Amino acid sequence: MKVVIVEDEYLASERLAEMVKEYDRRIEIIESFESINETIRFFNNGGHADLVFMDIQLSDGKSFEIFEKADLKVPVIFTTAYDDFMLKAFKTNSVDYLLKPINYKDLRFAIDKYKEFWSKRNQPESMFSFDYQRLASAIEAKDDYKKRFLIKVGDRLKFIPVKEVACFYADGKAVYLLEKKGHKYVVDYTLEEVELEQLDPKKFFRINRKFIVSLESIKEIRSYVNSRLKLILHTPCEYDIIVSREKVNGFKMWIDK
Numbered sequence: 001m002k003v004v005i006v007e008d009e010y011l012a013s014e015r016l017a018e019m020v021k022e023y024d025r026r027i028e029i030i031e032s033f034e035s036i037n038e039t040i041r042f043f044n045n046g047g048h049a050d051l052v053f054m055d056i057q058l059s060d061g062k063s064f065e066i067f068e069k070a071d072l073k074v075p076v077i078f079t080t081a082y083d084d085f086m087l088k089a090f091k092t093n094s095v096d097y098l099l100k101p102i103n104y105k106d107l108r109f110a111i112d113k114y115k116e117f118w119s120k121r122n123q124p125e126s127m128f129s130f131d132y133q134r135l136a137s138a139i140e141a142k143d144d145y146k147k148r149f150l151i152k153v154g155d156r157l158k159f160i161p162v163k164e165v166a167c168f169y170a171d172g173k174a175v176y177l178l179e180k181k182g183h184k185y186v187v188d189y190t191l192e193e194v195e196l197e198q199l200d201p202k203k204f205f206r207i208n209r210k211f212i213v214s215l216e217s218i219k220e221i222r223s224y225v226n227s228r229l230k231l232i233l234h235t236p237c238e239y240d241i242i243v244s245r246e247k248v249n250g251f252k253m254w255i256d257k
Contacts, residue, residue, distance in 0.1 A: 001027045004042070004049040006066075007079065008034040008059040010246040011209065012100070016053060016079065019107050034250050035060045043070040051114055053098075056080040057201055059250030077110050081195065101192060145200040149177055151185040160185065166217040166235040168194050170210045180217060180235050205254050207231070208244040215255070 003020060007013040013032050020027055030049060033039045036058055043066075052074050054063050066072060081100045096110040148159040166178045170191045176184045187194065194212060206212045213231060220232040229243040229251065243251045 001050045002048070003027055003029050004039075004047075004052045004074075005029060005032045006034075006039050006052060006054040006058070006063060007032070008055065008250050009206065010034075010244070012055075012079075012102075016102060016107075019102070019104050020053075020111075022104065023108055023111055034058070034246075035253060036063060036065050037253075039063075039066050040070045043072050043074075049074050051111075052076045054078055059201070059205065059247075060253040075114055077114065149187055151177065151187065153185065162199065163216075166214055166233055167237065167241070168212040169237070169239065171239075178235060178237060182235055201254075205247075205251060207247050207251060208242060210239075211241055213241065218255075221255075 001024070005013050005016055005020075007016060013034075017029050017032065020029060031042060031047070033042065037060065039054075052072075054066075054076050056063055056078055057080070063078075077096050077098060079098045079100060079102060096113055098106050098110055146162055148161050149165070150157060150159050160177060160179055164180050166180045168187070168191060169176055169178065175187050175189055175191050175194065177187050178184045191206075191210070191212065195206060199212070203215050204212050205215070213233070217233045217235060218231055219234045222230045222232065224230040224242060227245050227248065229248055231241040231243065233241065
């Protein structure tokens with residue numbers, strides 16, 4: 001079986017690949033793509049796979065654009081942070097979903113399901129009855145991104161509007177919210193959970209394992225060693241803010257929209 005992974009988070013892509021190999025070492029992961037454009041080029045240039053794992057929200061947009069611009073007649077298992085109550089309405093025999101953070105049991109079930117139905121189909125095209133446009137429309141309508149974070153300050157509680165956030169960053173086991181005014185607060189989430197709070201991907205970007213930055217807070221972008229980028233924010237931060245090499249292309253596309 002030949003598999004393609006479409007995922008803009010490097011660590012998530014690596015972890016998914018490891019779990020696929022754990023399921024069956026004979027599965028060949030032929031490509032891993034971070035963006036919509038890379039995926040479109042692959043399939044429009046004759047690329048072939050038996051199965052695709054695809055994140056819904058990529059750094060350069062929602063992956064449904066791939067189906068509009070590429071002749072993609074391949075079963076797709078979506079990986080997504082969207083709530084499963086909404087996605088249940090769109091489950092078919094041809095497509096399944098892995099909700100992030102992905103666990104091995106769910107992945108095994110999804111691949112088993114794919115193999116079972118694929119083996120029973122004489123005409124593979126019959127598997128592609130899934131209404132991608134309907135799901136895309138539903139997700140666009142659901143864009144109820146988080147509006148504020150509740151913060152504990154001593155014995156008081158206060159909320160910080162998302163529009164006032166410069167960045168989120170991890171320091172040891174703690175995750176901090178850096179307010180545009182310069183104050184920092186501990187938030188009761190992991191950085192991965194902050195991502196799952198549905199920050200608007202047009203306004204926030206995960207630049208590495210430790211930082212999620214706000215577009216409005218970026219003052220300057222500088223070249224940095226090893227093909228990376230260094231960000232200077234309007235709000236001073238105690239750490240260097242570096243876009244990892246794996247994230248540079250996605251970050252540039254995000255900035256250039």
